[in-house]
Amino acid sequence: MPDQLQQSVDFKPAEEILQSFGNLNHDKLIPLLQKIQEVYGYLPVPVLSWMSKKTGIPESRMHGVITFYSQFYTEPHGRHTIRCCEGTACHVKGSPRIADRIIEELNVKPGETTKDMRFTFETVACLGTCFLAPVMMVNNDYYGQLTADKVAPILKNYT
Numbered sequence: 001m002p003d004q005l006q007q008s009v010d011f012k013p014a015e016e017i018l019q020s021f022g023n024l025n026h027d028k029l030i031p032l033l034q035k036i037q038e039v040y041g042y043l044p045v046p047v048l049s050w051m052s053k054k055t056g057i058p059e060s061r062m063h064g065v066i067t068f069y070s071q072f073y074t075e076p077h078g079r080h081t082i083r084c085c086e087g088t089a090c091h092v093k094g095s096p097r098i099a100d101r102i103i104e105e106l107n108v109k110p111g112e113t114t115k116d117m118r119f120t121f122e123t124v125a126c127l128g129t130c131f132l133a134p135v136m137m138v139n140n141d142y143y144g145q146l147t148a149d150k151v152a153p154i155l156k157n158y159t
């Protein structure tokens, strides 16, 4: 069982997940991390340390995978993720006003999560849809040709 450094996290779900994966090899690391994140809502670092000891997969390898894939989070994450583009095409079409409105509506800075865990707000360099500038994404939904006044009605759809 976990040592004293890990006392504030409940490891039972992680134990059950590990058992369900049976013989673990490195190929199963991504699905394992996905499952852990699905259950905990993020990837608690103490759980990663504990899993490393249990499985023999080095923590450095886990963190390498986590930092490579943007789907993984080691901090508590909101139920919905807003990504506001700050790229050049979006910037010249007014993305700073979109970001300011999100900050004002949700009272969060980029990289932060609302207190009710409803949203995590991120800014990104380009969403790959510059023709829609200015653009934001909420989860997997794109919202293009945005104005600041469209932000609140869009966010209302995500509870």
Ligand code: FES
Residues within 6 Å of the ligand: 085, 086, 087, 088, 089, 090, 091, 125, 126, 127, 128, 129, 130, 131, 133, 134, 135
């Ligand atoms: S610069 Fe915003 S989508 Fe590319």
